[in-house]
Amino acid sequence: MAKKQLPYVIGCDGGGTGCRVVLADAQGQVLARASGGPANATSDFALTITSLSAALAEAAAQTGLSPQALRASVAHFGLAGVVSPAVAAQVAAALPFDHITVTSDREVAVTGALGGADGVLLAIGTGTIVAAQRAGQRRDAGGWGLQLSDQASGGWLGRALLEQVLLCHDGLHPHSDLTRATLADFGAPLDMVLFAAQAQPADYARFAPQVIAAAQAGDAVGRGLMQRGAAYLDLALKAVGFMPDEVLCLTGGIGPHYAAYLAAPAQAAITAARGSGLDGALWLALATARGLRGGAA
Numbered sequence: 001m002a003k004k005q006l007p008y009v010i011g012c013d014g015g016g017t018g019c020r021v022v023l024a025d026a027q028g029q030v031l032a033r034a035s036g037g038p039a040n041a042t043s044d045f046a047l048t049i050t051s052l053s054a055a056l057a058e059a060a061a062q063t064g065l066s067p068q069a070l071r072a073s074v075a076h077f078g079l080a081g082v083v084s085p086a087v088a089a090q091v092a093a094a095l096p097f098d099h100i101t102v103t104s105d106r107e108v109a110v111t112g113a114l115g116g117a118d119g120v121l122l123a124i125g126t127g128t129i130v131a132a133q134r135a136g137q138r139r140d141a142g143g144w145g146l147q148l149s150d151q152a153s154g155g156w157l158g159r160a161l162l163e164q165v166l167l168c169h170d171g172l173h174p175h176s177d178l179t180r181a182t183l184a185d186f187g188a189p190l191d192m193v194l195f196a197a198q199a200q201p202a203d204y205a206r207f208a209p210q211v212i213a214a215a216q217a218g219d220a221v222g223r224g225l226m227q228r229g230a231a232y233l234d235l236a237l238k239a240v241g242f243m244p245d246e247v248l249c250l251t252g253g254i255g256p257h258y259a260a261y262l263a264a265p266a267q268a269a270i271t272a273a274r275g276s277g278l279d280g281a282l283w284l285a286l287a288t289a290r291g292l293r294g295g296a297a
Contacts, residue, residue, distance in 0.1 A: 007025060007026050007069070007072075007073075008023060008024070008025060008026070008031075008065065008069060008070075008072070008073040008074070009023075009024050009025075009026065009028070009073060009074050009075070009282065009285040009286050009289050010022070010023050010024075010056070010059070010073050010074070010075040010076075010097075010282075010285060011024075011075070011076055011077075011108070011278055011279075011280075011281030011282030011283075011284070011285045012039075012052065012055070012075070012076070012077040012078065012079070012278070012281055013078050013105060013108050013109075013112075013276070013277035013278040013280070013281050014038075014039025014040075014048065014051070014052065014077065014078070014079040014080060014105065015038075015039065015040065015079075015080040015105055015125055015126050015127060016038055016039075016040045016043065016080055016125075016126035016127060016155065016200065016201040016202040016205065017038060017125065017126045017154075017202045017205060017253075018035055018036060018037055018038060018039070018051070019035065019036045019037070019038070019039035019048075019051050019052055019055055019079070020033070020034070020035045020036075020055070020278045021033070021034045021035070021036070021052075021055040021056055021058075021059050021278075022059070022278055022281070022282050023059045023060070023062075023063060023065070023073075024282060024286075026289060026293075028282065028283075028286050030282075031062070031063050032058075032059040032060075032062035032063045033059065034055045034056070034058035034059040034062070035055055035058075036051040036052060036054045036055030036058075037050070037051035037054070038051055038200070038202050039051045039052055039079050039080065040079070040080040040081040040126075040200075040201065040202075041079050041080070041081035041082050041087050041090070041091055042080075042081030042082075042083055042087065042145065043080075043081055043145075043200050043201065044200065045090065045091075048079065048081070048091070049091070049094045049095070052077070052091075052095065053095075056070070056095075056096075067096065070096055070097075071096050071097060071098055072098060072099075073097060073099070074097075074099040074100075074285050074286075074288050074289040074292060075095070075097045075099065075100040075101070075285055076100070076101045076102075076103070076108070076281045076282075076284040076285035076288060077091065077095070077100065077101070077102045077103070077281065078102075078103050078104060078105045078106075078107050078108030078109070078277060078280065078281050078284075079091065079102065079103075079104065079105055080104070080105045080126070080127055081104075081145070082102060082103060082104040082105075083104070083145075088102040088103065089102075099288065099289075099292060101284065101285075101288060105127075105129070105277060106123075106129050106131060106140065106143060107280070107284070108277045108278070108280035108281040108284065109121060109123045109129050109131075109251070109277040109280060110129075110131050110133055110138065110280065111279075111280030111281075111283055111284055112273065112274065112275040112276045112277045112278065112279040112280025112281070112283070113249040113251055113273035113274060113275070113276075113277075113280070114133050114247070114249065114273075114274065115274050115275075115283075116136070117133070117247070117274075118133055118134045118135065118246065118247070119132070119133060119246055119247035119248065119249060119271075120132045120133075120237065120240060120242050120246055120247065120248045120249070120269075121133075121248075121249045121251065121273075122233055122236075122237070122248070122249070122250050122251070122252075122255055122258070123249075123251045123252045123255060123277070124152055124153055124154070124233075124250075124251075124252040124253075124254040124255035124258065125153065125154055125205075125252035125253045125254055125255070126153060126154045126155050126201050126202050126205045126253075127143060127145070127146070127150045127153045127154075127155065127201065128142055128143050128149070128150045128151060128152050128153040128156070129142075129143050129252075130142050130143065130233070130236040130237070130239075130240060131240065132240035132241055132242065132246075139240045139241065140240070141236040141239040141240050142232075142236055145201075146159070146201040146204070150201070151229065151232040152228075152229035152230070152232045152233050152254075152258065153201070153205070153254065154201075154204070154205030154208035154253065154254045155201035155202070155204040155205045155208075156204075156229065157204075157205070157207065157208040157211045157212075157225055157226075157229060157254070158203075158204030158205050158206060158207035158208050158211070159196075159199075159204045160225050160228070161178070161179075161182060161207050161210070161211050161221070161225060162182070162192055162195075162196060162204070162207070164179055164221055164225070165179045165182050165183050165189075165192065166189060166192065168183075168221075169183060169189050174220075176214070176219050176220050176221040176222070177214065177217075177219055178210065178211070178214040178219045178221045178222050179221050181210075182207070182210070208253075208254055210222075211225050211226065212226070212254070212257045226257070226258065226261050227261055229258060229261070230258050230261035230262050233258060233262060233266075234262060234263045234266065237266055242266070242269075244265040244266075244268065244269055245269075246269060247269065247271045248266055248269040248270050248271060249270070249271060249272070249273040250270050251273050251276070251277075
C-alpha cells in the first residue's frame with residue numbers, strides 16, 4: 001500500500017500583537033503567507049481563534065486550498081498564552097485540522113532562532129522569552145505573562161512608562177519630555193487610569209516605540225526604563241546559565257533595541273538568528289509531517 005500523502009504543512013506564530021501563518025507543500029516550499037490580529041490564548045481566547053481563523057482563511061484563499069485539503073494538512077501553532085496542555089487542547093479543538101500541535105510561542109521561537117543547535121535566545125516583543133538550549137534540553141526564565149512577569153517586554157515598557165508618568169504628575173519624580181508628552185496625549189491622569197483598567201499587553205506595548213525613541217534621544221526616563229529592562233535580561237541570562245562563548249540571539253520587535261544596554265559579554269555574543277518564530281513553526285510542522293508519512297502504511 002502506498003504511503004499516505006500529506007501534501008500541505010502550516011506553521012503559525014502568534015503573540016499579543018498579532019499572528020502570522022505560513023502554508024507550504026510537503027517539501028517546505030512556501031505557497032502562502034498571511035497575518036491576523038492578536039493571538040494570546042490566555043488574554044482573550046475568543047479573539048485568538050478569530051484572529052487565527054482569519055489568517056488561515058487568507059492563506060487558503062491565496063492558494064485555492066479546499067476545506068478538505070486544509071483539514072488534512074499538518075499544522076504547528078506556537079501561541080502566546082498557551083500555559084497548559086488544557087489550553088493547547090482548547091485551541092486545537094477550535095481549529096480545522098486532523099493533525100495539529102499547539103505549543104507556546106517559546107517553542108517555535110527557540111526552534112526558529114537556534115534550530116537544533118545550542119545557544120541562548122532573548123525574544124522580546126509584546127512579551128518576553130528567555131531560553132537556553134543545550135544538548136536538546138531547554139532551560140527557561142520568566143515569560144509568565146504581563147500580570148506577574150514579562151519584564152523588559154513591550155508590554156512592560158509601556159506599563160512602566162505610564163506608572164512613571166503618574167509618579168511625575170504627583171511630584172515624586174521629575175518629569176521628562178517623554179512623560180510630559182505621554183500625559184498630554186492622554187489629557188489627564190484619570191484618563192490614563194481608565195485606559196489601564198481595560199488594557200491588554202498589546203495596548204501597553206504600543207507605547208514601547210516611544211520609550212525606545214526617547215531613550216535614543218537621551219531622555220532620562222526613556223533611558224532609565226531601557227536600563228531597567230536590560231538589567232532584568234542580564235539577570236535572566238545568568239539564571240539560564242549563559243556563558244560568553246555561547247551563541248546569543250536577540251529577536252522580536254523590541255529585542256534588538258536592548259543590545260546597547262546589555263552587559264558587555266552579552267553584547268559580544270549576539271549572533272543573527274537562523275530564522276523567525278514562524279520559520280520555527282513551519283520546521284516543526286514539517287518534522288511532524290515526515291513522521292506521519294514514515295509511519296503510514
